[in-house]
Amino acid sequence: MTEFARDDVQKIIDAFREWLKSEAAQKHLRTIEKEKQEVKDLMKKLDSMDKTSIEFTDWVLYGLLPYSKTKYAKRFSTFPVFMNIKLFLKNYNYSDAEWNQIANMIYGLSKKFQQNPEKMDKWIEEFVSDKVHTRMIQCGSITPIIFCINDSFPLINNRVIHTYNEFSTIFGWNDTMSQKLEHYLDNVEKVKKFITALEVPELNDLAVFDVFCYWYDYFYKASNPSDDEEAESEDEERIRVTEIDPRTFIENVPLENLAKFEPHSLRNPERIKINQIISNSSKGKWVLPNFQRYFDWNKNDVKEFLKSIFNDYYIGALLLWDVGKEPELDTVAIKGVDIKKEEIRPDSIILDGQQRITSLYYALRAPNFALRGSSAPVYFYINFSEFFNNQNESSGIIEVLPRKLGREESFKNMWFPFYELEKYSEWVDGYEDFLLKSSSDPDKIRSIRRIMDKKLRHIIDGFEIPYISLPDTMELPQVTDIFEKINTMGKVLSVFDLLIARLSKYQIELKKLWEESVKRHPKLPEYYKSIDKMPIYILQAISLCYNRTSSCKREDILNIHQNVFEPTDLSFEETWHEMAEYTNKAILKIENLRDGFGVKDKSVLPFAPMVPILAALIKDVDSRDNKVDCYKKLAMWYWSSVFSNAYSGAVDAQLTADFKEMKDWFSDDAKIPKTIDRARREFIALNLLDVRSKSNAMYRGVLSLLALEGSNDFNTNQTLENARNNDRDHLFPKAEFHSMRNVNSILNMSWMSDETNRKIKRYKKPSAYVKEFIKEKYGGNEKEFLKVLESHFINKNAYDSMTHDDFQGFISEREKIILDKIKNAMGIVGPTHDHTLITPEQPFSNRVAFWNAIKSCDGYIYWIDKYFSKEGLELLSQSLDTNRTKTVKILISIEKADEKFRSVFKDFRDELKNKNVICELRVITDSKLKSSIHDRWILSKNNCYNIPSADTVARGQYSEIKATENKPPFEDWWTKSLDIINDWNEIQKSRK
Template sequence: MKDAQKPDHVSLNTLIGRLREGRFVIPDFQREFEWKPWDIRELMRSIFLDYYIGSLLLWKGKTENFKALSCEAIYGFDGNGRNEYIVLDGQQRLTALYYAFLAPDVPLPSRSTRAIYFVRVDKFMKEEYDEAFDYDWLSKRVAKILKDRETQFAEHIFPLSIVGAGGWELPNWVQQYEQYWRKAAESASGEEAIQEAQRHADNAKEFGEHLRGITDQYQVSYIELDQELELDKVCDIFTQINSRGVRLDVFDLINALLTPKGVQLKHMWRDAQARLEFVDTEKMNVYILQVMSILRQAYCSPKYLYFLMPGQEKQVRDPDGTRRKEILVSDIKEFTTAWNEAVIALERAIKMLRHPQEFGAVSSTYLPYVSILPVFAAIQAYVKTRPAGLQLDAQRKIRHWYWASVFTNRYSGSVESTSARDYLDVKAWLEDDAGEPALIQEFKTRFRTMELRREIKRGTSVYNGVYNLLIIQGARDWITGNIPQHDDLDDHHIVPSSWGSKHLKGNIVHTILNRTPLTGDTNRKVIADKLPNAYLPELIKQNGEKAVHAIMESHFISPAALAILLRDPFTPDDFEAFITERQRTIQDAIENLLVKERLDLPPNLRELDANVEAIELKLRDNVAVALNGTTEALPPHILQKIEERIQRAAKKNAALDIERYQTLQGKLEYCDLRELQEIITGKTSWPNFQARFANKETLFGKFDQLAELRNGIRHSRTVDEVTRKEGEAAIIWFKQVLEK
């Protein structure tokens, strides 16, 4: 009998070489490359930690089979390949390997930019594996780093494309990296700096040895089907492989390990289940373990859950490089206590998320992320251990992090590593305002680019996030004027879906921009399938335009959007105009309530805060014009502070447009109110402003009043009547002066 199957294995180096030569091709019936950037990162992590990544199924090809199956090169391969193997199982893994190690000049699917993969060597050597493997989008800064070995060495960045380059690239890089830190140790002054440089040099050598071990000895298993095997049999094998799959449940594994120790984890889960049933997920039992793990060791991937076992030793590497062992959970009693604390933390977190004035997820259907629960619960549990006086500011920061996560789709990918990173980042931010996570700046720069019109599926993060904001906003029922009970909410089409199916292309009628919460009775019995221009005029006639405007604005429907809805006839162009206007209104609300954090303010102070900000913006514009755009005209100590703030922001946000912040207008964005006052009233610059502001002493007084109001609002202090009235007077004064 002919040997139709040949089990074998190949080293990582050899596999990368075959990928570089284009030996693997993908048959047409395979799905496209679908992995997300974080999936590729996790594969790299598995390889570097010497984990098994599964077996490949390859068919030794020949010309007629390549043609019969319409085979194509792996995604990103450019050139004439030495076609040898048809990939039947393992396409996603092989393509991920090609993309990370060979770094083709193509963006990832559904992305506009290339992703560059690298290892943070300092994190890797400290065994902080969830943070050691990362990727970044190709920007001017990243492109510069890729060309600059000195920067790579200084910042401990190892581009994975070095492995794929072949030849002497890898040994040269490792040798130069070690030499860089040996020289740094020789030139360093101070015992601490010398020791640190020597430790980096030793780590460089050790990392190089690990690299050689991984590239030469890491084995990827595969099964090679004989090229003479009939096509129908090969297709049958492929079908059988892709129709099976066994879910590996880490909870069941931990339960099995705990049973001999006398812990019935499944029974403990049954007792807790009813308290957490609001959230519809099969993973809640694992989430409890993850909360325990995050609180004990910050990490929560399956590997780390194992260290929750009572008495289990965990090897820890300290910052100085020494290794020690520690036990996270000493005995069964401590495990049970930690479990109960995690259940309580999740229960409280769920209550907070579903609260209509807090996070607005009044139904599990509208929870933006189920997967964010473990880290959200863990952060909330940590905050409860902090002094009472610090908890107000802590909750403000948590809200900002949460909404930033929702509207950047942060928890749609590699959840465990993201949870670990966020827990550590938010904790650091709670301890120090300067530790603001990069996510916050990313949210500020990205929310305006969100295409809300594409959010047509209930359950996605952004769709549900907008719906939650409508609940928090107190969206009132259009007919009764009441805020609907949360068990009587309909996700209503403003322009009926029946009209949309006849007049609009695609599924655009289902966009969140055309949805809003109303009572079931209003939705089904009053509005039904009518266009707004059929029922809103009667509503306005009976209740008055002012009352209807107020109700509509609680749904982020501006007077301009309402006017569009009233058009008769109502056309597809009118629908487009309506959703465009509503997108603008919702994005303004996101900026006002979330980015600028006015959600935390009482409604009567939100408008005042916005007015103070408007004055600051006008003052910046006035300074930029008066100083003729010359940055040298700024006082040196203020310019230095601004430059430091811009540099900190650039480190946190790779997408920051540094060129913009070389201009005076850009620099003034990082200038606070008191610094604007100092610029305007300074000896050398006052002549540029005297004609407008006339009296310097009066200007000082108005700045004091404005600053007192702003500080009271933004630092959650009570704004008394005198402060408010004086602040309002200062706002009016500045408006009049700046509009001259």
């Protein structure tokens, strides 16, 4: 933080402390204290109520949740979010039973937190797992209750988020807060960091902290306007605007084929241009019925819509209703149009198209209101640099900023503002003048200008949108019926929704089939609560098994009747029920804690998209004679997929490829699938230490392996299979070992009961709780307890580290055991697979393999390569974990040690020094020593690799990165060599 910024922060703090003395501030604090007691009293009231009653539902939805002063509120909050939750969420069409379910979920989360606040992460995870009934319920909705119950947990709402995000910029932190409830505990840590950075002791009282955010967001900013761009709310990405060098752009822009920049016109007999839509909307000729939904698109919705227009995509037809002299219903103007109600003289009412038309008006006229999810107006731009240089539908063609760019700035970035589209020629003229100042190639500049002019003119006065007009003779009941049928109320249609409509013409009742399957197979509705694609998974499994190409992409599923059932005699209903059963079997296989895949429940499923292929593969295995062999191969594929993150990318293509290759492997042992081969080759670089996210597939994979091992509870010696309520938590408690960077690593996690967890946290250190368990539960028999520890992948060495509270020693030893378990699960036998092949066909993967090898090193890196080059320094710079590795030593021969390389290394060394890493490089000058060394190695505390040269990796020549237990005598070679910086003169003499 600069001195200037420090002064600014101090001014803010001084002003707040002065305001804190005021009666308004003190009154605010008293009101907060009053609300804290109100919520606690209300929780007691709710405890004694019938949880199925309407009264209970209303008290939770209109009393426990934070409300502003409305006629619906049973309690007014200082932290208001809702005016009427049922109106707010009306588009989801919840039934009374579902509202009661939502009320019970909110109360249940609050009650569990009240009883066990230390398990808040678990309570939140359970709550948000039901994605159907927790939509739009975020931190701002729940944390006012949490704070009032236990004021050591901060309240997170928009004012806290806005304040933190602005100060994050001041302090130079590259992070923001999020409204998502699942990010609440991350927000808690950010609040702690924020309060520490501000150095204001009063803010440790979180009520005062909330008042500070309230004061800053509502009072201070209003009286101290800033010219800086406003930070956008919630999960906005940091936007980086890149200036385009005009000279370079003009020289390199590919204009050989001008036809590729030509716009494509739509063909439709009834069409309207964008300038006409804007004119009709601004004059009040096109209006909305007053009973229609509000404009609810966010900036990404608008961005994608504008991108579709830019690319001349079909954006759907508009539906209008012509009106006579006097409309039969009340109408309103498009949001953002500045026109008095009495001046509206409509020609047509928009029945379908509100979101699209309002988006166009918002982009072109830039009215002063914020889109959903943003705290301030945003502005849309065409990135012409992306347009000229990338004709492959780049996602960056439309850009969004929370401010208007100045004309000169927009020229420099080649970002054309949509709000100048109606007078685009002025901008294009100015841009042509701007380019002429930077280049002596006027012909090329004129070509660029013509392309821009043509494209922009086409958007505003060429691109045509189809529309259908209902005649003014049509009666209101008929129009309303049509409107209700085509209006989706903002809900995005899923593939399943589309298929319900599509298959109905074949007399297939898909929704009814799904409902029947839910009744027959209990795992389907259980998983559907958090994975709403479960019906699609059944269809994907059908497509994998019965589609001629086994393709299961979106278009294959939409055309499943034509692709699968029309060419065959298959019955859709029978095939559906068959595959629904196999999908249920797949889930049971996944959840089997004895000889399945060890997934305790849906919350720790590594990859949900693996469900359909598992269903399809199990069906295939059922038709074969060699079932035992096939199930072994199925297990190897499953674990290989999990620990190589195979299903984190293009899932549909992966499903098809894996299904085909697995079927081949079932029939021929020699045809090992690529997923398995790749996972085995990359196993050498598998790094579990940095796996910390609960949603990470490898994190969940390790938990599954632990479940299969039993994970006998320390307190009861019961396996997880017999104690499914057990949850995962830290073996070295986070509260005591929070300063350890990897305290949240999967290597420090295991399954345990609540009682075990409480005891671990009470005794704080492993040395203390281990002693207590052995004494109290195992009659002093250490060997019996060691048997229990083995079911948690803890051997004698790791146990010794626990008794000495040696965190690093513990996770280092446990990583070896877990890696060995993964190795066995993937079917890796012997050392032959501990290698990664470098090939010419995969230049990027080659570098990734080398990066991963470097990342896996712990404590130190000793690199021996007589022909080490600048390429090696680049690989280190790109992949070195400076938190994990504190010493780097490089050994090279004298032939590679010249002045240029010495200078580059010195810069590299100094950069690492700034990151608290000691880096040295020594030169072998002894010819006998040099001739005795042939191979290259990377050594660390926990690994040793035989490696190719970095230059070989860069060229992609066939070679291997191979793990080895044979370590060369590095220290001996090191002491016989000279330092490239300090001993340079000696090195130079040795050349003579």
